[in-house]
Amino acid sequence: MLFFHVLSxxxxxxxxxxxxxxxxxxxxxxxLLSGAAAGSFAAPTGAAVGIGTxxxxxxxxxxxxxxxxxxxxxxxxxAAIVLWAIGTALGQRSGVALTRAGLGALDAAExxxxxxxxxxxxxxxxxxxxxxxxxxxxx
Amino acid sequence: xxxxxxxxxxxxxxxxxxxxxxxMLLVGMLFTVGLSILLGWRRQDADEAARFTxxxxxxxxxxxxxxxxxxxxxxxxxxxxxxLPEEVEDSAWLGIGYITADLxxxxxxxxxxxxxxxxxxxxxxxxxxxxRAVGIIAVLLLAAYVVAVWAMTTKPD
Numbered sequence: 001m002l003f004f005h006v007l008s009x010x011x012x013x014x015x016x017x018x019x020x021x022x023x024x025x026x027x028x029x030x031x032l033l034s035g036a037a038a039g040s041f042a043a044p045t046g047a048a049v050g051i052g053t054x055x056x057x058x059x060x061x062x063x064x065x066x067x068x069x070x071x072x073x074x075x076x077x078x079a080a081i082v083l084w085a086i087g088t089a090l091g092q093r094s095g096v097a098l099t100r101a102g103l104g105a106l107d108a109a110e111x112x113x114x115x116x117x118x119x120x121x122x123x124x125x126x127x128x129x130x131x132x133x134x135x136x137x138x139x
Numbered sequence: 140x141x142x143x144x145x146x147x148x149x150x151x152x153x154x155x156x157x158x159x160x161x162x163m164l165l166v167g168m169l170f171t172v173g174l175s176i177l178l179g180w181r182r183q184d185a186d187e188a189a190r191f192t193x194x195x196x197x198x199x200x201x202x203x204x205x206x207x208x209x210x211x212x213x214x215x216x217x218x219x220x221x222x223l224p225e226e227v228e229d230s231a232w233l234g235i236g237y238i239t240a241d242l243x244x245x246x247x248x249x250x251x252x253x254x255x256x257x258x259x260x261x262x263x264x265x266x267x268x269x270x271r272a273v274g275i276i277a278v279l280l281l282a283a284y285v286v287a288v289w290a291m292t293t294k295p296d
Contacts, residue, residue: 003292010288013160014167021171021202025194032194037187040178048170130163134156 001063008055013130015049016091016123019098023116026102028109035102042102046095053088057081069139076139080132087125094118151220158213162284165210168202169281171195176274179267189261192270196254196261199247199273207247211240235290239283250276 022041025032033041064070064077071077097115101108172195179191214236227233250273257273260266 003289006288006292007285010163010166013163014165014170017164017167017202017206018171018174021168021194021198032190032197034187034190037178037190041175041191044174045170127160130160131156134159135152 001059001066004055005059005063008052008059009130009133010052011048012052012056013126015045015052016119016126018045018048019094019119020123023098023119028112035104038102039099042095042099049091053084053091057084074139076132076135076137080129083125083129083132087122087129090118090125091122094122148220151217154213154216154220156213157209158217161206161209161211161213162288164206165203166281166284168198168206169277169284171198172203172277173274173281176270176277180271180274185264188267189264192267193258193261195277196258196270196273199250199254199277203247203277204251207243211244214240230294232290232294236287239287239290243280243283246276246280 019042022033022038022045026035026038060077060080061072064072064074072081094115097111097118101112101115105111175191175195175198179188179195182188182191218233223233253269253273253276257266257269260269
């Protein structure tokens with residue numbers, strides 16, 4: 001169960017890192033990939049993030065219930081669940097904004113800026129979850 | 140599972156964080172290299188194929204290499220802080236970790252050489268074959284690191 005939880009976390013963190021690489025590759029000043037090409041990269045990457053997002057919470061909750069000494073209402077686990085929800089919501093909105101930017105909408109520059117900010121928020125939430133998982137404050 | 144619940148010494152947490160973060164970023168960057176080169180491989184348009192290949196090869200230098208260094212330094216630092224007993228030092232799960240890390244270093248080094256040649260040749264319209272070789276290595280490494288994650292989390296012996 002721990003294997004699937006950590007593998008899901010790797011898919012989530014790795015997928016977010018892949019999106020950052022895509023953001024760099026589609027910089028307006030030095031575009032490496034076109035909007036359509038970026039879209040074909042984003043689809044499987046989004047799937048990896050989706051699988052990672054679902055897997056971390058499902059296997060994480062099972063682990064919290066299964067392991068003696070941990071409970072779902074432990075402060076660090078509750079904090080991680082709240083951050084997971086925030087990170088997921090920000091990530092989804094980021095995907096919508098960056099897709100809009102990639103499609104060349106009239107407000108593409110604003111959509112890109114907004115998408116990057118939301119992606120940063122989602123990445124930060126995920127990073128704090130990783131810190132909670134390692135340090136387990138209060139456990 | 141009881142290993143997860145075990146309380147670690149505080150000084151292990153930071154190096155372990157670096158190791159885990161580095162490993163997860165490494166997985167993401169290898170995924171990026173493999174996927175972009177695969178997408179370029181399937182493109183009919185030569186210019187678009189070259190752009191995907193360039194993206195993959197640049198990611199190797201700017202993403203895979205730093206992530207590997209972070210993962211490897213974190214691993215060594217964690218091990219030195221944990222003062223593991225000899226039976227753990229000789230365990231299969233730690234051995235699998237070292238084999239995948241060291242073999243991975245060798246394959247990443249080979250990939251970097253191939254990528255450098257590929258990036259140079261892409262400027263003159265060739266070099267896609269070097270990119271494809273790097274893509275295949277990235278996918279193999281990704282599979283090896285899934286095995287490493289399995290060994291680290293299940294600790295088979």
